[in-house]
Amino acid sequence: MVRRTRIIVWTSFARVSRTSIFSYWNKRNKSKTYSKKLNILFQESLMQLTVFPESSIKSNNQNIRLKIASHFEII
Numbered sequence: 001m002v003r004r005t006r007i008i009v010w011t012s013f014a015r016v017s018r019t020s021i022f023s024y025w026n027k028r029n030k031s032k033t034y035s036k037k038l039n040i041l042f043q044e045s046l047m048q049l050t051v052f053p054e055s056s057i058k059s060n061n062q063n064i065r066l067k068i069a070s071h072f073e074i075i
Contacts, residue, residue: 006050014075018042021072038070045069 010018022035045067049056056065059075067074 006053008046008050038072041069042072042074045074049074 022032022038025034025038026032049065049067053065056067059066064075
């Protein structure tokens with residue numbers, strides 16, 4: 001079986017949003033522990049998408065899919 005390699009492309013908006021999410025939780029909890037757990041969750045979800053892209057939800061656009069990680073959406 002041949003696996004196709006997928007590339008995850010982060011937009012500048014996505015990078016800023018991720019940083020804002022981590023910053024919010026760092027300030028709210030006065031600790032980086034939850035942010036680190038979220039980062040691991042995001043990375044695991046993205047790894048799953050690279051291996052099994054069909055495990056995500058289809059959108060109206062053919063090239064865009066939606067993955068739910070906890071209470072966050074990865075588009």
